[in-house]
């Protein structure tokens with residue numbers, strides 16, 4: 464693993480993880496305990512998660528962008544025994560989140576201030592008790608969400624490793640593979656599709672990028688002889704534009720595969736990847752809940768440019784249904800339901816939500832609208848869930864609405880996606896102000912930042928309206944309201 468100037472061998476990673484496991488254990492962290500982990504793309508990240516895996520404690524994978532609102536919720540919802548974070552990242556002092564976290568202990572990679580230094584925990588691993596078995600929970604991953612509070616996704620060691628191994632094979636990883644981790648390593652794509660874990664499984668080399676911009680990434684690809692990397696569509700576009708506008712093209716000759724996923728990649732952008740970057744494109748349509756689809760390395764261009772791939776496993780069941788859960792004709796657009804060997808059957812401690820998010824026979828309702836082609840490939844056509852996909856970052860409309868509703872000048876609010884040429888979608892808040900009050904975008908944005916909401920969830924646009932549409936029967940549901948407002952916005 465390469466982290467800036469630092470290289471970590473497999474043997475060193477193993478040793479560091481075991482010693483850190485001993486350290487966590489001495490602190491009293493036990494099997495099944497939750498530990499919220501929020502670290503940027505650094506080698507320590509892997510010391511921490513492998514250490515927790517070894518004990519059988521469950522990391523909760525927070526993103527570096529999360530702030531007090533999210534971290535506080537993750538810690539309280541999971542009764543976390545510890546919060547592991549960094550000192551300062553991208554100008555933000557993460558130690559200030561300790562209060563919101565309210566965990567018994569905050570552990571800091573780097574300068575710990577008044578907290579516990581991660582570096583002080585590494586200890587003699589000789590007394591470590593046995594680890595968990597393969598069928599036990601490994602961690603809690605975050606759901607993109609479509610309701611008020613983020614749901615947690617319980618993945619087991621064996622289901623996850625199955626998807627990681629199969630993904631590594633599909634993506635042709637070998638000990639010669641060099642993977643550049645650009646997106647946050649905590650994200651399911653970067654972690655497992657095939658991601659860092661897939662590369663470690665194959666015995667390859669992982670290069671960690673602190674930032675995803677072309678000025679950071681393109682030289683890294685050249686110097687480290689990167690063979691494969693994974694990005695969201697806006698980043699692919701940014702890199703393509705950067706490379707095309709350079710007088711002297713960077714040396715990208717080592718790059719064999721660019722994986723693009725997390726949001727729909729337009730076929731025009733898709734068609735530029737191979738000519739501009741000189742590598743193969745792979746579309747990846749995945750979800751932290753499980754199911755991951757890939758175009759295959761030897762698929763014809765028609766498939767690679769126009770579809771979001773097919774499932775990892777022959778045992779991934781795909782159902783495409785109408786609003787009444789009846790199967791649509793093959794090739795028609797419908798709701799994607801899925802069940803399979805590495806797809807969860809329920810969110811963590813969310814019985815009520817699980818009754819709507821899963822069918823009685825255990826299919827996960829993805830909220831995605833797809834076509835299932837006769838050749839088995841899926842094409843994502845849209846979304847039925849109340850989520851905004853802002854360049855791959857998922858925002859639950861209701862979560863942002865609930866924060867805005869606490870503002871004294873806000874009478875009512877609906878948060879919807881608006882199309883955007885670069886990010887695919889941005890967020891627009893339709894607000895009905897309280898009588899006699901005025902609201903402005905800068906004011907609402909500052910308010911949400913103060914409440915500790917992650918920046919990517921803060922609306923890009925504001926539309927002040929007198930009232931929301933109502934029907935003859937009275938007020939329409941928020942879901943219909945959002946749909947109506949989306950139509951107004953697009954029209």
Ligand code: J2J
Nearest residue numbers: 607651652656724725726727747748749750751771843
């Ligand atoms: C359209 N929508 C897509 C795609 C995800 C690999 C890759 C991505 C994720 C991920 C992941 C899409 N085209 N190619 O976990 O392992 C939207 C869908 C989906 C949701 C899941 C992985 N790829 N999406 O993005 O849990 O709406 O996982 O249901 O963040 O992203 O989001 P998430």
